[in-house]
Amino acid sequence: MRSILLLSLLFMGFGLRPVTAQQCGVVDNLSYPVDTSVFRLAQDFGAPSPRHQGRYHTGEDWFLGRRAENYGVGLPVYAAASGRVTFSSPIGWGRDGGVVIIEHTVREGSLLYTRYGHMRETDTAKFPAQWSCVQAGEIIGAIGNVRPAPHLHFEVRVRDGTSPGPGYSWNDPFSDGFRQPVKAIRNGQAWVNPAFRWRLDLADERGPIAPPLELEDHSLLYLDANRLGRVTPDGRSLWRINLERPAVAITEHEGRPLLTYADGLMQRVNIDGTLAERWETGVALGEPVVIHDDLLIFHTPGHHLIAFGPDRQTVLWQLPDVPPVVRAEVAAQVIGLMTVTNEMLTVSLRGQLLDRANLREIGSMAAAPNGELRTYTAGGLWAILADGTWVEELEGVPAGGRSRAVLYTADDELYFYDQAVLHAYDRSRLLRWQVQLPDTIGGLTRLAEYGDILLLTSDHGNIVALQKATGGVCGITQIFGSDRARFWHSLGADGILRVAVSDQILGLDWRTFIGGCAT
Secondary structure, X not given: OHHHHHHHHHHXXXXXXXXOOHHHOXXXXXXXXXXXXXXXXXXXXXXXXXXXXXXXXXXXXXXXOOOOHHHHOOOEEEOOOOEEEEEEEOOOOHHHOEEEEEEEEOXXXXXXXXXXXXXXOOXXXXXXOOOOEEOOOOEEEEEOXXXXXXXXXXXXXXXXXXXXXXXXXXXXXXXXXXXXXXXXXXXXXXXOOOOEEEEEEOOOOOOOOOOOEEOOOOOEEEEEOOEEEEEOOOOOXXXXXXXXXXXXEEEEEOOEEEEEEOOOEEEEEOOOOOEEEEEEOOXXXXXXXXXXXXXXXXXXXOXXXXXXXXXXXXXXXXXXXXXXXXXXXXXXXXXXEEEOOOEEEEEXXXXXXXXXEEOOOOOEEEEOOOOOEXXXXXXXXXXXOOOOOEEEEEOOOOOOOOOOEEEEOOOOOEEEEEOOEEEEEOOOOOEEEEEEOOOOOXXXXXXXXXXXXXEEEEOOXXXXXXXXXXOOEEEEEEOOOOOOOOEEEEEOOOOEEEEEEOOEEEEEEHHHHHHHHOO
């Protein structure tokens, strides 16, 4: 620290200043400093370390593997993004190797720091000079020969760009300004997408408790960690209110927002954030399962389904013995439900259980134009009739499952996604095309249509737009998500695609996102 202070005073004495991060450019790309298809994650962010008395890991450790020659010692490490070097020392961690810290300016002007530890210098991998600018992908050092095995310690921080730090903390790393690298990089890559317009950060990493409610002016009402908030059409937080009790849904009723609480209370919400008249339903409620026109169905803590009528006071029907629901789909004739126990329940709109089938794993569902339900499971592609009967829809399709999706368009064209391949069939069920998509698409997936464009989204944060005619990719990005994340999207008449995954709501300009596919 003394040397940094003396250097700063020296610059000031000669009328000089160190370069600023802004002078080194604004981040237009963000990636890992090593090839993650070759290196593997040896210790995750936030993991308690037995070697360090249970302290929490403040970064990610990337390890090439014990079978690799010299364990990867001497392999280059690259700058994750453009920026200025705020710390650079081959002995920053003493016998545990050198450290480089780079300060980055992101698009909205905020600063981000990446730290690279356990490095060494080689003839072809020199440490950059402090206060110098580096470009994304520039070599800034090499993997060092350190304990307990050669690896790179990689951190992302929002403050403190001049101290190498210990790499472990007794405190929650997030509260000390550290961020999960995989999350920061994935989100950062989406934020530099030309279509990016705004984002809203939420408190709960699982995502909004229930789907947000889009109002006529394209603002959103959303639930997050016992708070109700409203975000403007351009992504600014307009207001947030703390709720007196846990809420489970924000829906529309008679043209006004309606808040539903876990104890069964329902209450109208004014658009200025004040709460209005309310009424008791007398039943405890869990997460909403179906929000569709006049149909509002909840799962209860007692493992029932509860369906409310159009007045949102009358319980139309109850269905007992229903495990928590993972996926739901409403067709004109029946409702399909897939549960955490890998069951599929077919239920009439009046609450009669028509069929209960055991699946190898959950699949996907879609409503067909004729009012029937379609399901894509490990056993194939099936039509489910009004009485709950299953009939094979198409022979020879690949096995479905959790990471698959199916869509029937208004013109009765069929699209289904299977193991990184999207298939398209015409109304006669003749194959039109097949397209290989990136194998990074995973988790629960959904397909939707918007005019001539297909949109594929997933709980892993994938957002992919494709041409219906050819399967050509029009736009693709990804934000952070996980198997435990909720996800939702809406394309507003204002041309903004709003996507909620994990603890983020994102706004993308639709025409920019689909690029040359726009008509």
